[in-house]
Amino acid sequence: MLPGRGRDGRAARLQRILGTRTAWTAVGDGEFFCPDCGGDRNYQRLTGRRRFTVLGLPVLPRGDCGPAVECAACLRHYGTDVLDHPTTTRFAAMLRDAVHTVALAVLATSGTCSRTALRTAAGAVRAAGYDCAEEQLDALVRALAADTGRFYGEPCGPGLAIELHEALDPLAPHLAAAGRESILLQGARIALADGPYTPAERDVLATVGAALTIPAEDVTRLLAAARTPS
Structure with missing residues (x-):
């Protein structure tokens, strides 16, 4: 059989004659984390209209399509759910806020808020990206206590639990298990x-674990492991 004849040849000729084309219209833009590029990139949010074509010319509407997100760098299209992933810059800020909030929560429930605890907390916060001294943390904890009427050693109340969930809930889906466990272990x-866990500290760390979607049995295991010298 000669090339270009038969069923495959007829299908190829038909595809050259008949087809569809999508005309995209930009309706927004911003910055997102591009999965293909592996970093933060600009994007355009697009909506599209399909048209039936004959010999490459649009003749009949075929309905709407999209919306879609187009990366300005690689030009790939993604579903709009890609925007749910935080940018690298936003993720770093979320992580800093999470570590800072956990450190303050643990210090606020500590029985003494000792210099040793403050030094450990300040080290964790600085490692997360905050330029924070021990004195600043101490002042923040005391200001929180004055503002809320809390006393050291109190269990994790509703207000503190809400603050922890607000800081940790948005972050947890974007962290691997090891990352979520690392935040709990820092707390x-x-x-x-400054000594063994107090009941109030266990309570606040259990709240941290729950907000990070760590199963309760794993929280217990991790808290025991943190007590064991490495």
């Missing part, structure tokens, strides 16, 4: 810096 080390 545990702050609590242990």
Whole structure:
């Protein structure tokens, strides 16, 4: 059989004659984390209209399509759910806020808010990207206590639990298990810096674990592991 004849040949000729084309219209833009590029990139949010074509010319509407997100760098299209992933810059800020909030929560429930605990907390906060001294943390904890009427050693009340969930809930889906456990362990080390866990510290660390979607049995395991010298 000669090339271009038969069923495959007829299908190829038909595809050259008949087809569809999508005309995209930009309706917004911004910055997002591009999965293909592996970093933060600009994007355009697009809506599209399909048209039936004959010999490459649009003749009949075929309905709307999209919306879609187009990366300005690689030009790939993604579903709009890609915008749910935080940018690298936003993710770093969320992580800093999470570590800072956990450190303050543990210090606020500590029985003493000792210098050793403050030093450990300040080290964790600085490692997360905040330029924070021990004195600043101490002042923040005391200001929180004055503002809320809290006393050291109190269990994790509704207000503190809400603050923890507000800081940790948006972050948890974007962290691997090891990352979520690392935040909990940082809180545990702050609590242990001045002695064994108090009941209030265990309570606040259990709240941290729940907000990070760590199963309760794993929280218990991690808190025990943090007590064991490495």
